[in-house]
Amino acid sequence: MRAVPSALQAKLDSGVTTLARCWKVTRRDGVVNGFTDHDRDLVLDGVTCRAGTGFAGSEATSRFDLSVDGAEISGALADESLTDDDLAAGRYDAAEIETWLVDWSDPSLKVLTARGTLGEVKREANAFTAEVRGLADALSQESGRLYTVRCGADLGDHRCKIDLTAAGFRGSGAVVAIDGTSDFVASGLGGFADGWFSAGRLSWTSGANTGLSIEIKLHRVSGGAVRLTLWQAMAEAIVAGDTFTVTAGCDKRFVTCRDRFANTANFRGFPHIPGNDFLIATPAQGAPGNDGLSLAPPFLPG
Known part of the structure; x- marks a missing residue:
């Protein structure tokens, strides 16, 4: 359950709000970048969330199985924030992303609305669109040990x-x-x-x-x-x-x-x-090796 600050809840209840969305993106190398859809920069927990990047997020729908369907973010590529070279180099692959609802008149009033990782990123001209995968995405990944040679x-x-x-x-x-x-x-x-x-x-x-x-x-x-x-x-x-x-x-x-x-x-x-050839093998009349012994290959030394 999300803990909404009482002061922020009061503003939400009043019907007149000064809200903006902020995104904190943490790359696997530890670099943290911030973005906002507000018209000026906002500082969130010491991270400057840059405005003017065209950052925007789509609506996310949660299904009963906890997966997130159709959530994505989009924005513009810029030298001072997020570059095409960074995306091409894979620096944002599987980066952690947090979505915050923030009162831009008092950024200390905020609530975390979503957390996930970046998935597929599409680039076109000077813009990009990135898929946001929810935490439950890890449950859909294959896990466990495979019995292979x-x-x-x-x-x-x-x-x-x-x-x-x-x-x-x-x-x-x-x-x-x-x-x-x-x-x-x-x-x-x-x-x-x-x-x-x-x-x-x-x-x-x-x-x-x-x-x-x-x-x-x-x-x-x-x-x-x-x-x-x-x-x-x-x-x-x-x-x-x-x-x-x-x-x-x-x-x-x-x-x-x-x-x-x-x-x-x-x-x-x-x-x-034994491999597939062993599993589908059948005895043949007159073939060598029909001596009644095990067909399993001998164990390798070492």
């Missing part, structure tokens, strides 16, 4: 337990030459074997993409040159001299966990589960 953990997480800060699993380098939008020659990684960073993570430490991270599609060593291919293009163009750090990758197979990382005790997959 490959590992369900991510290399270096709390289930995998590999320390990616160790020297053997981490490197740093710089862009030497550009081969394509997401393909470049790198220096500083000559001590690592071919493919060591495939499926790993690259984080930019200088250049226009500083602070952004992306998954590595392919790490190749050929003719003494190290080439990295990213899964997608960065928000800003990569240029020679940009520096980065990289961490090792894993294809989540049991043999990789065993032979490359010696981490079978923490393998989170089920490599001995």
